[in-house]
Amino acid sequence: MKIVIIGGVAAGAKAAAKAKRMLPEASVNIYTQDTHVSYSTCGLPYYIEGVFENYEKLIVRTKSEFEKSGINIHLQNRVTKINPESKKITVLNLQTNENYEVEYDKLVIATGAKPVIKGFERIINKKNVYTLRTLEDGVLIRDKMRTVQNITLLGGGYINIELLEAFVKNGKNVTLIEKSPFIMPILDEDISILVQTYIMENSNNQVKIITEDYISEFIGEDEITGIITSKGIGFDTEMVVISVGVRPVVDIATDAGIELGVTGAIRVNSRMETSIKDIYACGDCAEKVHIISNTPVWIPLGSTANKEGRTAAMNLCGEHKDFEGVLGSSVTRYLGLNISKCGLTEKEARKLGYDTVSTVVTKKDKAGYMPEVENITLKLIADMRSHRILGAQAIGCGDADKKIDSISVGLANNMEVKDLLDVDLTYAPPFSASVDILHSAARIIQSKLRN
Amino acid sequence: MKIVIIGGVAAGAKAAAKAKRMLPEASVNIYTQDTHVSYSTCGLPYYIEGVFENYEKLIVRTKSEFEKSGINIHLQNRVTKINPESKKITVLNLQTNENYEVEYDKLVIATGAKPVIKGFERIINKKNVYTLRTLEDGVLIRDKMRTVQNITLLGGGYINIELLEAFVKNGKNVTLIEKSPFIMPILDEDISILVQTYIMENSNNQVKIITEDYISEFIGEDEITGIITSKGIGFDTEMVVISVGVRPVVDIATDAGIELGVTGAIRVNSRMETSIKDIYACGDCAEKVHIISNTPVWIPLGSTANKEGRTAAMNLCGEHKDFEGVLGSSVTRYLGLNISKCGLTEKEARKLGYDTVSTVVTKKDKAGYMPEVENITLKLIADMRSHRILGAQAIGCGDADKKIDSISVGLANNMEVKDLLDVDLTYAPPFSASVDILHSAARIIQSKLRN
Numbered sequence: 025m026k027i028v029i030i031g032g033v034a035a036g037a038k039a040a041a042k043a044k045r046m047l048p049e050a051s052v053n054i055y056t057q058d059t060h061v062s063y064s065t066c067g068l069p070y071y072i073e074g075v076f077e078n079y080e081k082l083i084v085r086t087k088s089e090f091e092k093s094g095i096n097i098h099l100q101n102r103v104t105k106i107n108p109e110s111k112k113i114t115v116l117n118l119q120t121n122e123n124y125e126v127e128y129d130k131l132v133i134a135t136g137a138k139p140v141i142k143g144f145e146r147i148i149n150k151k152n153v154y155t156l157r158t159l160e161d162g163v164l165i166r167d168k169m170r171t172v173q174n175i176t177l178l179g180g181g182y183i184n185i186e187l188l189e190a191f192v193k194n195g196k197n198v199t200l201i202e203k204s205p206f207i208m209p210i211l212d213e214d215i216s217i218l219v220q221t222y223i224m225e226n227s228n229n230q231v232k233i234i235t236e237d238y239i240s241e242f243i244g245e246d247e248i249t250g251i252i253t254s255k256g257i258g259f260d261t262e263m264v265v266i267s268v269g270v271r272p273v274v275d276i277a278t279d280a281g282i283e284l285g286v287t288g289a290i291r292v293n294s295r296m297e298t299s300i301k302d303i304y305a306c307g308d309c310a311e312k313v314h315i316i317s318n319t320p321v322w323i324p325l326g327s328t329a330n331k332e333g334r335t336a337a338m339n340l341c342g343e344h345k346d347f348e349g350v351l352g353s354s355v356t357r358y359l360g361l362n363i364s365k366c367g368l369t370e371k372e373a374r375k376l377g378y379d380t381v382s383t384v385v386t387k388k389d390k391a392g393y394m395p396e397v398e399n400i401t402l403k404l405i406a407d408m409r410s411h412r413i414l415g416a417q418a419i420g421c422g423d424a425d426k427k428i429d430s431i432s433v434g435l436a437n438n439m440e441v442k443d444l445l446d447v448d449l450t451y452a453p454p455f456s457a458s459v460d461i462l463h464s465a466a467r468i469i470q471s472k473l474r475n
Numbered sequence: 476m477k478i479v480i481i482g483g484v485a486a487g488a489k490a491a492a493k494a495k496r497m498l499p500e501a502s503v504n505i506y507t508q509d510t511h512v513s514y515s516t517c518g519l520p521y522y523i524e525g526v527f528e529n530y531e532k533l534i535v536r537t538k539s540e541f542e543k544s545g546i547n548i549h550l551q552n553r554v555t556k557i558n559p560e561s562k563k564i565t566v567l568n569l570q571t572n573e574n575y576e577v578e579y580d581k582l583v584i585a586t587g588a589k590p591v592i593k594g595f596e597r598i599i600n601k602k603n604v605y606t607l608r609t610l611e612d613g614v615l616i617r618d619k620m621r622t623v624q625n626i627t628l629l630g631g632g633y634i635n636i637e638l639l640e641a642f643v644k645n646g647k648n649v650t651l652i653e654k655s656p657f658i659m660p661i662l663d664e665d666i667s668i669l670v671q672t673y674i675m676e677n678s679n680n681q682v683k684i685i686t687e688d689y690i691s692e693f694i695g696e697d698e699i700t701g702i703i704t705s706k707g708i709g710f711d712t713e714m715v716v717i718s719v720g721v722r723p724v725v726d727i728a729t730d731a732g733i734e735l736g737v738t739g740a741i742r743v744n745s746r747m748e749t750s751i752k753d754i755y756a757c758g759d760c761a762e763k764v765h766i767i768s769n770t771p772v773w774i775p776l777g778s779t780a781n782k783e784g785r786t787a788a789m790n791l792c793g794e795h796k797d798f799e800g801v802l803g804s805s806v807t808r809y810l811g812l813n814i815s816k817c818g819l820t821e822k823e824a825r826k827l828g829y830d831t832v833s834t835v836v837t838k839k840d841k842a843g844y845m846p847e848v849e850n851i852t853l854k855l856i857a858d859m860r861s862h863r864i865l866g867a868q869a870i871g872c873g874d875a876d877k878k879i880d881s882i883s884v885g886l887a888n889n890m891e892v893k894d895l896l897d898v899d900l901t902y903a904p905p906f907s908a909s910v911d912i913l914h915s916a917a918r919i920i921q922s923k924l925r926n
Contacts, residue, residue, distance in 0.1 A: 034909070067842055067904045081844040315899070327902035327909050335897075347897055355901035364901050391518055393532040425906045426877040433881045436898045437888035446786075446798055447887045448766070450806035450815050451778035453518045455876045458485070458778050 025050040027340065028113060028128035030103045030276070032061030034326045035307025036134030037085060038333030040095050046341040052095045053126065055115055057102035060159050061087060066326050068162035069183070072169065073190035079159055106131065106280035108300045130302050130340040133282075133290065134333065135273040137308035137324045144178070144266050152247040153264045156183055165265065172262035173197060176251055178239070179268040180207030182356050187265055188223070189358050192230050199232045199251075199259060203268075206235060210354070212369045214384060215403055215417045222361045222419075232259075270324060272309045285311035287322035294346040296336035304340055306332035313349035316367050316414055316435060317376050323352050352415070353432045355425045364428040367415025367435045370405050379408040383468040387461040389422030391453035398422035404431075404465040411440045411473055416465075427462060441469050476501040478791065479564060479579035481554045481727070483512030485777045486758025487585030488536060489784030491546050497792040503546045504577065506566055508553035511610050512538060517777050519613035520634070523620060524641035530610055557582065557731035559751045581753050581791040584733075584741065585784060586724040588759035588775045595629070595717050603698040604715045607634055616716065623713035624648060627702055629690065630719040631658030633807050638716055639674070640809050643681050650683045650702075650710055654719075657686060661805070663820045665835060666854055666868045673812045673870075683710075721775060723760045736762035738773035745797035747787035755791055757783035764800035767818050767865055767886060768827050774803050803866070804883045806876045815879040818866025818886045821856050830859040834919040838912040840873030842904035849873035855882075855916040862891045862924055867916075878913060892920050 027043050029036045032054040044052045054061060062085040071079050087097045098115070104123070105114035112125045139155035141148045148155075152172075154165050165187075169175065175191050177184040180202030191198045200207065206216035207223075223231060234257060243250035252258040272289040274282075283299035285291035289311040296304045308324035310332060328350055338345035353366040373380045382405040390397040400420035406413050416431045418424035434444060444466035451458050478494050480487045483505040495503045505512060513536040522530050538548045549566070555574070556565035563576045590606035592599045599606075603623075605616050616638075620626065626642050628635040631653030642649045651658065657667035658674075674682055685708060694701035703709040723740040725733075734750035736742035740762040747755045758780035765772040779801055789796035804817040824831045833856040841848040851871035857864050867882045869875035885895060895917035902909050 064842060064844075064904065064909070066902070066909070067844055070842075070845065070904055075846060076844050325902065327900070327911075330909050331897045331914075349899075351899035353899040353901045355903045355906045357903070357905055362906070364906075366899070366901065391515060391521075393515075393518055393527050394521060395526060423877070425901050426874070426880060429877060429881045429900050429907075430884045432900055433884045433890070433895075433898055434888060436894060437885060437890055439884070439888055443887060444884075446782045447884055448800075448802035448804040448817070449778070449880050449883055450804045450817065450876050451517070451776065452806045452808070453515065453521055454808055455806045455813070455815075456880075458515070458517070458781050460778075463782070 026127055026129045027052045027132070028126060028130070029054045029132040029134060030056070030113070031134035031136055031307070031309070032056045032058065032097065033063060033065060033136055034329035035333035035336070036132065037062035038330050039132045039134060039306060039337040040090065041085070041093070042334050042337035043341055044093055044095050046337065046343070048094070053098065054090070054095065055098045055101045055103050055113070055126070057100060057118060058158060059099055061085070061090065061097055061099070063159055064326065065157065068156055068159070069186035069190050071162050072166040072187065073193055079163055082159065103276055106276055106303070108280055108303065111302070131304065132336050132340065133277055133298070133303065133305040133309060134307045135276070135309045137270040137272050139266065140269040140271055141266065147242050147248060147264070148266070150244070150246065150248050152262065153266065155266050156187065168263055169194060169196065174261050175263045175265070176201070176261040178264065178266045180204070180233070180235070181210060181267060181269070182354070183267040184265065185356055185358055187267070188231065192227050192359065195230070197230050199234065199261070201234045201237060201239065201253065203238045204235065207233060208363065210369070211365060211417050212371055212403060215401070215419060218401060218419055219358070219361065219363055223358055226359050226361070270308070272322065272324070274309055277305065277309070285320045287311050287320055289322045294348065295339040295344070296332055296347065297339065304336040306336040315349040315351050319376065321350065321352070323350055325354065351432050351435050353428065355428065360421050361419060362421065362424040363419045364424045365415070365417040366428050366432040367413070368405065369415060369417065373405060373407070373414045378414060380414065381406050381408050381469055381472045383465055383472070385461055385465045385468065387464055388457055389420070389461070390456060391458070394453050396454060400424050400427060400461055402427060402461050402465050404469055406441050406469050406473070408473065411442065413439050413441060413444065430462060441466050441473060445470060477578055477580045478503045478583070479577060479581070480505045480583040480585060481507070481564070482585035482587055482758070483507040483509065483548065484514060484516060484585070484587055485780035486784035486787070487583065488513035489781050490583045490585060490757060490788040491541065492536070492544070493785050493788035494792055495544055495546050497788065497794070499545070504549065505541070505546065506549045506552045506554050506564070506577070508551060508569060509609060510550055512536070512541065512548055512550070514610055515777065516608065519607055519610070520637035520641050522613050523617040523638065524644055530614055533610065554727055557727055557754070559731055559754065562753070582755065583787050583791065584728055584749070584754065584756040584760055585758045586727070586760045588721040588723050590717065591720040591722055592717065598693050598699060598715070599717070601695070601697065601699050603713060604717065606717050607638065619714050620645060620647065625712050626714045626716070627652070627712040629715065629717045631655070631684070631686070632661060632718060632720070633805070634718040635716065636807055636809055638718070639682065643678050643810065646681070648681050650685065650712070652685045652688060652690065652704065654689045655686065658684060659814065661820070662816060662868050663822055663854060666852070666870060669852060669870055670809070670812065670814055674809055677810050677812070721759070723773065723775070725760055728756065728760070736771045738762050738771055740773045745799065746790040746795070747783055747798065748790065755787040757787040766800040766802050770827065772801065772803070774801055776805060802883050802886050804879065806879065811872050812870060813872065813875040814870045815875045816866070816868040817879050817883040818864070819856065820866060820868065824856060824858070824865045829865060831865065832857050832859050832920055832923045834916055834923070836912055836916045836919065838915055839908055840871070840912070841907060842909070845904050847905060851875050851878060851912055853878060853912050853916050855920055857892050857920050857924070859924065862893065864890050864892060864895065881913060892917050892924060896921060
C-alpha cells in the first residue's frame, strides 16, 4: 500500500503518523514545498513576540523523528500535478529543479491555506512587506520587527491581533487598518467594540486603530515608507504585515478535476473523501460542515486540521470514521484580554434565517472576594423557535475560554437554553462564581423566550 | 401571601430574594438561628488563610440590604416547630428566650447541614476543638490558628484540604488524619493517591498525613494537647479541627411529619416540594437526584443550594420550574494543584452496577512552548454498554476545572464517548493544546469500547 500525502504541517503530518501506526507495512510519503513539517503555525506570534527564542520549539515532530518511524519526508518538493487515472503525482524538486512522478494507492491532499494578497499584488514583494504563514515568515517578521519602531498591520482578524500583542509587548508603535467598521469581524459588533475599546485603553498609546478605511496609496520604492488611506490619513511606516484573510490552496486539486464546495475549498464527505476515488482532503484546504447550521463552511484551524488528518488516515486505512464538523470554536488574547467564541454569531445566525434571541452579561468569573477575580462579558445567542443555543462569545480578563469550551460541548449535543439553566458546573471561590455567568445568561434568555 | 423561609445562608437567601422579586406584594420573612444571612460558606477557608481581612466580604447581601428590598430577616430566631395543620411555625428568640408563632401560606425549609460530630462528642466542647460551618466558626478558627504552631485536622475531605492549604500558607505544621486508605475519598483511589503525593511533595515538610487510622485517645483537660491513634502514633497538638462529614439538618422537618429520602435528607420532587403541601425544602437539607444514575443522592454544595432556592421560589410563586438534579461537579485546590470532578467516580459507578471502562491520561494543558503550560491528569469513565460518559476527575497545576466543566455540560446532555472524540474546543497556544486531553482520553476509551 502506497500512501502519499501532499503537505505536512498539521493535517498532513497527523494523517501520515496515524496511517503509519495503523498500517506499519504501508509506505507513507509526505511531499511538501515547505522547508519543515509538523509545526505549530498558531505559535508563530508567540515566537515573534519572544516568548521563546528558538523557533524549533514550534516543531511538533522533526523530519528525522518521522523518518525513524518509517515515514519519508520530501521537503522542498512541490507537487505540481495529480493524475487520478494513472494514480500518480508529478513532483518538482525545488532544489534540483527536476520533475519526477510518484505512484499512489491512496492520496491525501493537505495543501493548507495561504494568505490573501488580492489588492496588494503591487507591494507584496517589497522588502519590508510580510505575510505570516510559514516558519520562515515568522523568522523574517521577528528579525525585521527588532530593527524598526513603527509597524503597520493590514487587517484586524486573529493573526493581526496576535501580532499586535507581540509588537506592543516589544515596545513598537503599531497602526492597524481594518476595512470593516470594527476589528475582529469574526465577532458580533457589540463584542468587537469591547475588544477594540480594551485595546485602545490598554496599549500605552502605542496603538492606533483605523476602521472602515483602506489604503489608497503606498509610498516608497524598494520599501514602503509611508501610507495614505482612502480617508486621507497619512503616516510613515517601516514595516507592513498583511493579514486580510486566507484562502484554501486548491490549484492542483481543481486541475485534477476534484470538485470544490461552495466555499471554494475542496468538497469532502464526513470521511474526508473527495469527489475522486482514493483521494482524500483534510485540513485548511478542505471544506467543513458547521454543526449548528448544517451548512458548508470554511473555518481553517489547526485543531480541526488535526482531527481531519486523523479521520482521513483512519478511513484510507480501512476503518470507518466520520468527522461530524465544526462549531467555529476559537480563542485568542490581547494583553490579558481573552477573546473566545463558538457556534454562530448573531449576525451569522440571522443571515441563515434564524429568529435569534440574545443577551450580553458581564459578571465576575470567581468569587468577588478572591484576589484572582476578573470580569467576563458573555454574549449568548439562541433560536427563538427551537430554543436551541446557537452560539456564544466571551471576552474579558477572566476565564472566557473556559466558558466557551463548556458551551462548545453543549452545542455539539444540541443543547437547549433550559439545559443550561441549572447545569451543574464546578464551584469553589478560586475557580468560579456560585451563580455562573452561563446560568445568568441562560436565565435571561429563558425569560425572553417566554415573552 | 405570607412566605416564610427557615434558614438564610444560600438556598434560603436566594429563595427569599427571588420570591420577593416575583411577588413584590407578598410578605417574605427569613428566620434563622444564625447571626448572619446570605454568606459564602465556601469562602471561609480563604478568609482563614488571610486572603482578605474582613469576613464581611463573605456576605453576599446584608440584613439591611434585604430589608431595603422588603424582606424581613429575623437573626438568632430559631424555628423549633412546624405545624402544617395550622400552617404556623414556632420560633424561639435566642436573645430574649421568648417563643412565638408565625403564620405562613408557603414555607421554605432551608436549614442546611451541620458537621458530623459522632465519635467526637467527648471533645467537641473543648476550648481548642473546632468545626467549620458558620461565619463565627471561621472567625474562631482564624483567630486561634494565628496563636498556634501545631494543628490537627480530622478528616481528609474538601473542607480539610482547603484548611490544610490555609494553615500551610500560614507556616503551620499540620497533621491530617483520614480513616480511609486515601484522602479525598470523594475521588477514585488512583486519583486520590496523586493528590496525596502532591501534598506530601509540595508542603515544605509542614504536613503529615495519616490514613487508615483513627484517634484512640485524646490527651488534655480543657484543651486537647495530644493525640494517640489506634495504630499507636502519638503527637502533640495545639488545635483540632473536625471535618469528618456533614449531615442535613432535618429535625424540625421530621417532627412535622415531612418525609425524608433514603439519604436521610428531606425528600423533594423536581419542584422542591416536600411530602406536605405548601412546604418546600431546598439546599443542603434537601435530597437531590443524580442525573447520571437517576438515583437519590445527598451532595450538599452552595452552587446547588442557589439553584434549588431559586426553583423553590419560582414554584411557590406559581411558576412551574423543575430542577433536574446534580452531577456531583466540584473543585478545590491545594497549593497550585487543582482538583476537580464531575459525574460518577468509577467506584460509585461499579457499585451502581455499571460495566465501566476508564482511562487516566496526563497531558499538557497548553502548547508545550508557552511559559504558562502545566500538566493535567484526567480520568475519564464511560459505560461499556451504553457508551455513555459517566464521569471524570481531573487534577493538576493546569486548567483541570476547565476540562471538568466541559464534561459536566456533556454529562447533562447524555454525551457518549463518540461525541467527545472530535468536539470542537477552542484552541490557541496560550489556552489549550491542539489535541486536547479530552480528545486524547475519548480516543483511548473509544478503542477500549471496540475491543
